[in-house]
Amino acid sequence: MKTRDILHVRTPMLDLAYEEHGPEDGAAVILLHGFPYDPRAYDNVAPPLAARGYRVLVPYLRGYGPTRFVDAGVMRSGQQAALAQDLLDLMDALSIKRAALAGYDWGGRAACILAALWPARVSALVTGDGYNIQDIAAAVQPLAPEAEYRYWYQYYFHTPRGRAGLTANRAALCRLLWRLWSPTWPITDAVYAQSAESFDNPDFVEVVIHSYRHRYGYAAGDPRLQAIEDRLQRQPVIAVPAISLCGLDDGVGVPETIDPRRAQFSRFYERRLLPGTGHNIPQESPGAMVDAVLDLLSGRNI
Secondary structure: OOOOOOEEEEOOOEEEEEEEEOOOOOOEEEEEOOOOOOHHHHOOOHHHHHHOOOEEEEEOOOOOOOOEEOOOOOOOOOOHHHHHHHHHHHHHHOOOOOEEEEEOOHHHHHHHHHHHHOHHHEEEEEEEOOOOOOOHHHOOOOOOHHHHHHOHHHHHHOOHHHHHHHHHHHHHHHHHHHHHHOOOOOOOHHHHHHHHHHHHOOOHHHHHHHHHHHOOOOOOOOHHHHHHHHHHOOOOOEOOOEEEEEEOOOOOOOOOOOOOOHHHEOOOEEEEEEOOOOOOHHHHOHHHHHHHHHHHHHOOOO
16 A cells, blocks of 8 residues: 555644645645545545645544644544544644635535635535534434434444444445445555555544534533534534535435525535435545535536
């Protein structure tokens, strides 16, 4: 496997690892991975953007790869506010006043939150599956059975058995999720192994378990982040130009015919449905991700 240069920056909560491509003085683009993935999802997205003169940063989220908490006193939270605060802290630590954001799953959630609560810091947004901000107050309401069974892993993580299972079998469990969520993507063991290295982080299990418990109200959040969570409960509108990418073969949930959260975007918004693409959008359809970022940054079709 190719050796990659990994950079680190200190934030209030993390020794945050990231990879960087392109000129340091280029306009910033930050690419954010989800669960259970890592920056390898963007290996065919970051270089084309860097070749166009953008400064492209791909961080390892908390609990992944070389990213570490600064001390034992920092709560190993996986809540949505923590992911957004980490992104904001990264930008502040690197003196990035404004950036284009692209992400899916956990990373898409962080990007959506920053675009909603700090729109002056976001020039454009590419989000996997539209409006990704959790409505925790409504999460106690059951979904249709067809949707509920796809979330089995979340309910598994609510139990002691699920925590033990993720601890003992994280590589096999995450490999299963890749297969279920991207049923038409020919995943090889070699490709999976490159990302699976990031799941050996000592805080991976704690962060993942907390994420899936907090979003249903089954675990308390980090008190330092409560003000952000309070703002998110109002389901704020996103007021930056945005493109949503949706994989039509997504095993977590096939996109609905009509976007149910369209009203949460008040500026330019376009939804692009991707045939033959599952949940891991940038790794399965990197060209679509690159095109979406460039279309927004160039003003094409806006």
